[in-house]
Amino acid sequence: MVSAAQTKFGRLKGLTLREIFGEAVDKATIHSDIPKEDIQAAFIGTFIPEMLVHQGHTAPLLIDFAGMRGIPATRHEAACASGATALRSAIMAIESGLYDTVLVAAAEKMSSVSTNKATEALAAAADDKFESSMGLTFPGVFGIAAVSHMEEYGTTEEDMARIAVKAHKNASTNPLAQFQKPISLEKAMDSRYIAWPLKLFDCSPISDGGAALVLTSNEKAKEYTDTPVKIAGTGQASASMNLCDRAHLTSFDASIAAGKTAYEMADLGPEDIDVAVVHDCFTIAEIIASEDLGFFEPGHAVDAIRDGETELDGSKPINPMGGLKAVGHPVGATGVKQIVVIYKELLGEAGKNQVPNHDIGIAHNFGGTGASSVVTIMRRYDA
């Protein structure tokens, strides 16, 4: 990986999906001294522009707008994991020898519709026939997971609120974040229920944003930079869409399986990870992901959170820039933005959000009810 960039996340008034996408691509190419002419193919992530901006067939449209008319461009959709699945296709395309240099880019424009309409669009990532059709929402899905986790391990609403406080604290020094104000534990605890036991501050917001990466073969990387970041491992898995078909609700099988594949490919384990970005669409999701990836034993992530181990300066920093929770969650773009965060952290370019040790990083991106999960392990050029 020789370049990685994201746009500002938030309610980007006056900007359309294509403009947000174009800005992300420009930041990852011309602003990073990578000529667009070198890009041979584009792997694009968008979740549901059909419902959000009334636009399908986004890949050729977006790549044309970004000034690369003619190259093969393919859209990837896996709900919130759309971005990471686009990255995986790019990795496979380079590994196969088909291309040397490719673009991974993703964007979502969500603020153009009402909150209820956005909620409806998001619900399309769950099973329409058996769960969302009876009024189960996304916060509800994670509310159910939270209830199971609380019952099994004694996790509390305050533990979840601590994740929100950490996210907002980290985002307060991230100029690209949607929310840049720290919040108190009381404020998080006092917010209203969205889907009991999850409150407003347990939920990621509705956001617009884009992100882009340039990947090239090991041989070509030196032509672009002295400090490329290596993809050490990648894993992906699927699981049942319906919660009721899961054997357990306190962990996500697809995340465990994707993590295992990625660790094996990288020949690394959870203890080797210096910095992690996990899919915290809801606070409980960060708790469960950090257990599914093996950082903590099941039920013990909350101890690490209480002890500050997952803070910026802790032994296992998680979501150092503020996560989906406070940076924002433009669904299709999130998986690519997570890779941008790890890229910057590994190169020591994360500014006030820099973690102390940064040889090896991991990104965990999952889709919808957890039915898709993608895990990517990255390594600094000299690590």
Added chain:
Amino acid sequence: MKDKPTVEQYLKNIENGDFKAYKCQECDAVVAPPSGACYSCGGTDMEWTSVSGKGTLVSYTVIHVSPDEFVDEVPYYVAIVKLEEWTSVTGRLMGFDPLKPEELEIGMDLVLDYHKGKSGKTYLAFREP
């Protein structure tokens, strides 16, 4: 009842207050909601079966913010319930105060019922026996 079971008919049965599950013809496993392949053996030959209606509470939530369609029903419970026949389904919970969710107990006994919501839909629902 000799027709091959379909998702459309499964949903119609709930709408008519006559819940039926699938039963795998290979291994007799009860499968609900419908799946194209049996969870136990992967078999794809299914028939309808009745269930006792007895189940236990696996997990639950209370929805306070909903899509437009359900907005007149909030706050409402959605729960995962494990049927006696060893398959779990998602349904509404009736007869409990949605503002006192901490009073419910995981593992409590429930029985299958139906609830006609303000949305006009009939939901699979569960209540205390």
